[in-house]
Amino acid sequence: MSLKTLVQKSLKSFSFAPTGALSHGAASHGAAANGSAAFSPAQFDADVMTTYGRFPIALTKGRGCFVWDDQGRRYLDFVAGIATCTLGHAHPAMVETVTQQIQTLHHVSNLYYVPEQGALAHWLVEHSCADRAFFCNSGAEANEGAIKLARKYAHTRRGIANPLIITAQASFHGRTLATVTATGQPKYQKNFDPLMPGFAYVPYNDIAALEALVAELDAETPQVAAIMLEALQGEGGVCPGDAAYFQRIRQICDEKDILLILDEVQVGMGRTGSLWGFENLGIEPDIFTSAKGLAGGIPIGALLCKAACAVFEPGDHASTFGGNPFACRVGLTVCETLLAENLLDNVKQRGEQLRLGLQQLVRQYPTLLEQVRGWGLINGLVLQPEVAIASVDIVKAAMGEGLLLVPAGPRVVRFVPPLNVSADEVQQALVGVEKAIATVIKRQSL
Ligand SMILES: Cc1ncc(COP(=O)(O)O)c(C=O)c1O
Secondary structure (H helix, E strand, O other): OOHHHHHHHHHHOOOOOOOOOOOOOOHHHOHHHHOOOOOOHHHHHHHOOOOOOOOOOOEEEEEEOEEEEOOOOEEEEOOHHHHOOOOOEOOHHHHHHHHHHHHHOOOOOOOOOOHHHHHHHHHHHHOOOOOEEEEEOOHHHHHHHHHHHHHHHHHHHHOOOOOEEEEEEOOOOOOOHHHHHHOEOHHHHOOOOOOOOOEEEEOOOOHHHHHHHHHHHOOOOOOEEEEEEOOEEOOOOOEEOOHHHHHHHHHHHHHHOOEEEEEOOOOOOOOOOOOOHHHHHOOOOOEEEEOHHHHEOEOOEEEEEOHHHOOOOOOOOOOOOOOOHHHHHHHHHHHHHHHHOOHHHHHHHHHHHHHHHHHHHHHHOOOOEEEEEEEOOEEEEEEOOOOOOOHHHHHHHHHHOOEEOEEOOOOEEEEOOOOOOOHHHHHHHHHHHHHHHHHHHHHHOO
């Protein structure tokens, strides 16, 4: 046995005891109860790159809107893999599809027709303004595809030699070099320069700034190929787009043959109570992207566009895994279940219930909380700017109450539960977050 294996074996015998007063029960659901080996965070940290600041729990099982850690502690999951587990955990329809498809055919090359890919593309085209789909594996990859498509359109249809794409400050589009450049947040770009050329930024929801930038960039010769935005900025702090702003952008794009790209990675697939986030704004994009919730947690990404800008030809773009039978079959199941279980209505009703409850907390704790904002089941509880508490403090305290939440920047606590969350579970979350707030306030003697 090698030294490395010996060290790994001995580290495995340490079990992971999270800090904090986690008092919630249902121990029989834990991994240890399932008979799996004790998890070692030390070994994990030795082996896995430290790209995440992780919370000190290890999740090992999920059912519906609940997950369990390796100590058997139960948490109400209002993170859902960050707006990804559309149908929660272990949904019977997903379990059945995954089981069937893995036994049938899970992967083949895109050198052949893939019927499951065609079926998912057809569903998406039927249920959106798009005419064509391309499949990949993540949100960043879908956005990369959108950037390539917009650049090719600018080169081949408009004769633009150096196309520019305008994105918004505080946006988030992914971590690849092109999408991190598109992301209008310097903290994600630091130390990764040289960044990609061809991007310019404007403040979000500010039409005067956008009009001025387009006029400036196109002053001598047209350069602006696309405007790429989120219908609601998720990572940037749960900031909903303004309908009048987006409608004016649509006009500008139509007038100048600029492509409007909507990044629907976080807000698409029903999260806002409409199937696509842009439906809340009364506009249609030329191109949009989806990922996260599209297959409920099985990796997938999709780039969708109208026929008029579907300029990719064989050889222009590709992906080994993208659009394989497994991911697409699961994606189709999630899409069909979303409609069959009437989840868009549930998102609207539960979202309203959640916002009303959170607004009550804002009234109750005005020195700590400023406002609630969001659509459907993507909501942010915004902290007062001057208070010495960060969103992560509330997230940690909520974890102690058996509730998983996620920050959206330092001042916003984000609530993105599965779309089939029940009224009772929303009520439990409100109780949990109130207890967390009380704990944080007591600790800080506010
Ligand atoms: C709006 C938006 N776009 C793109 C991404 C990147 O997606 P992925 O992590 O799947 O690459 C995210 C991820 O949070 C996102 O919220």
